[in-house]
Amino acid sequence: MDIGHRLRTIRKKRGLSQRELATRAGLTNGTISLIEQNKTSPSVASLKSLLDAIQVSMAEFFATLEESSKSKYFYTAEEFTEIAPPDLDGPQAQLLSLRQLGNAQEHALQLLHERYAPGADTGPELLSHDAEEAGVIIRGQIEITVDDAVDTLGPGDGYLFNSQLPHRFRNTGTEECEIISACTPPSF
Structure with a gap:
């Protein structure tokens, strides 16, 4: 894109x-x-x-078109939409991947498959948007800041918070972190 x-x-x-x-x-x-x-x-x-x-919203910005005349229920891995901006400078490429399932503007839920390479984060500025979000860490570890709370989560751990609170995700570990997350309403 x-x-x-x-x-x-x-x-x-x-x-x-x-x-x-x-x-x-x-x-x-x-x-x-x-x-x-x-x-x-x-x-x-x-x-x-x-x-x-x-x-x-990020969902609207990166929205993929779904046929409005026919509902789509199943998506191959290639049909997910990458909503993390690509790094054009080279060495940072592929540090962060936020892949969205379907067109979040057509649904009440935004589902993401997230990957953070060691050292990757969502940026120095804390994020904030009108929603609630939750996720489960599949592998690796991730440091999550929500308001004034900071914790490092690993496989099987999860999070749930009001997305209006300032938040940030950062992989402080030595291996890639993978997360399945959801946001409702879609506002990221």
């Missing part, structure tokens, strides 16, 4: 200049320009800030 082009299209559709979007999202005008030209890739938290500023 061409994140820069999609962001530019939505920004213009909303009648916002790069400068206005930058101000609303707490970023620099130059950063917006670089993202829209695909010369840099935003962190998950930065992209979330940008999308919040234009009132678009």
Whole structure:
């Protein structure tokens, strides 16, 4: 997916200049320009800030089209939509993967298959959105910050919290962490 082009299209559709979007999202005008030209890739938290500023959820931004005339119940692994922005700089590529099942805008639930390489995180800025989220760690370990609480969870452990609380995910371990998570309503 061409994140820069999609962001530019939505920004213009909303009648916002790069400068206005930058101000609303707490970023620099130059950063917006670089993202829209695909010369840099935003962190998950930065992209979330940008999308919040234009009132678009991550689910909507990365929505895949489902045929409205026929319900779809089953998805192959290849049909999941990657909603973590790709890192265009190379060495950080594939550190974080957030794969969404189906088109979350068509459902009341957003389901993600998450993978965090050692050292990967959702970014230095804490995330916040209108929903509740929960997940179960399948393998590896993940440090989760929710408001002022921090804990490291491993296989079989889970979490459940109000997503309006500032939160962050970070793999502090030595192996990849895999999580199955859900968010309702879809707002990430």
